[in-house]
Amino acid sequence: ETGVTQSPTHLIKTRGQQVTLRCSSQSGHNTVSWYQQALGQGPQFIFQYYREEENGRGNFPPRFSGLQFPNYSSELNVNALELDDSALYLCASSLSGAPGYTFGSGTRLTVV
Amino acid sequence: QQQVKQSPQSLIVQKGGIPIINCAYENTAFDYFPWYQQFPGKGPALLIAIRPDVSEKKEGRFTISFNKSAKQFSLHIMDSQPGDSATYFCAASANTGNQFYFGTGTSLTVIP
Numbered sequence: 649e650t651g652v653t654q655s656p657t658h659l660i661k662t663r664g665q666q667v668t669l670r671c672s673s674q675s676g677h678n679t680v681s682w683y684q685q686a687l688g689q690g691p692q693f694i695f696q697y698y699r700e701e702e703n704g705r706g707n708f709p710p711r712f713s714g715l716q717f718p719n720y721s722s723e724l725n726v727n728a729l730e731l732d733d734s735a736l737y738l739c740a741s742s743l744s745g746a747p748g749y750t751f752g753s754g755t756r757l758t759v760v
Numbered sequence: 761q762q763q764v765k766q767s768p769q770s771l772i773v774q775k776g777g778i779p780i781i782n783c784a785y786e787n788t789a790f791d792y793f794p795w796y797q798q799f800p801g802k803g804p805a806l807l808i809a810i811r812p813d814v815s816e817k818k819e820g821r822f823t824i825s826f827n828k829s830a831k832q833f834s835l836h837i838m839d840s841q842p843g844d845s846a847t848y849f850c851a852a853s854a855n856t857g858n859q860f861y862f863g864t865g866t867s868l869t870v871i872p
Contacts, residue, residue: 652803681859690766690849690862691804704859738803747792747853749860751803 652741652752660758661729669724669755671739679703679744680722682714685736685754697722698744729759763787764852766863773840774871781835781866783850788831790852794860795824795835798847807848808835840870 653672661667673680679698683691693706697716711727720741726733736756740749766783773779783793792811796804810817810824810833817824821838837844850863 688865690764690851690864691860692862693859696859706859740803748794748806748809751796751805753801753803 652739652750654737654739654752654755656755657753658756658758660760663729663731663759665729666725666727667729667757669726669737669739669757671722671724671741671752673720673722673739673741674750677741677743677750678720679742680716680720681740681742681749682722682724683738683740684708685738687735691738694724726757731759733757734759762864763861764850764863766850766866768866769864770867770869772869772871775841777840777870779837779840779844779868779870781848781850781868782832783834783852783863784830784832785852785861786831787852787854789854790861791855792853793824793826793833794851795822796849796851796862798849798865804849837868840868842870842872844868845870 655670681696682694685691694708695705696703700716713725715723736754738754740751742749794809795807797807798804808819808822812828823836826833847865847867849865851860853860
């Protein structure tokens with residue numbers, strides 16, 4: 649059984665650019681959630697995808713968008729990057745109706 | 761507004777000690793309360809979780825105590841070891857598998 653894998657592990661972007669982060673969910677999981685974790689803080693919910701549709705969204709602007717593919721993998725896209733977008737972005741997969749997440753190791757995004 | 765408040769921010773104990781981390785919440789719709797352990801450079805890993813219908817749950821050296829009337833829950837680590845040194849997050853959710861609200865984390869150091 650494979651866990652949640654995220655790519656890339658680290659990324660440096662310039663303010664105003666766009667970025668795409670990728671996530672492969674754990675085998676058997678059909679739901680993917682994305683979280684932003686600023687340094688020294690707890691993860692903050694961005695959104696969740698189930699059956700390729702957004703299934704809940706946190707307090708993040710529309711420039712944060714996502715996709716889920718038929719194989720349950722997912723992408724997080726962030727447009728018009730701002731310095732405050734610098735954070736660890738975590739992908740978590742789960743099985744719909746079951747409690748708990750399996751988190752990936754995250755993508756460390758630095759915006760300069 | 762922080763939905764889940766966690767304390768202390770940091771904790772140092774001797775090997776064999778029993779660190780206690782506390783969390784409090786306001787939303788009575790929360791019905792699932794997990795604790796996550798996070799090592800540097802890694803994503804959070806589910807440690808133990810509890811539902812409001814029980815007051816205590818033990819798994820190995822980890823125990824959750826839950827006080828529904830006070831809307832508080834805590835993590836106790838028995839016989840703590842240097843390998844337990846990590847950041848611990850409490851969390852809460854209102855629907856199984858949906859958005860989690862995380863505390864701000866507690867950095868635990870266990871001194872040999």
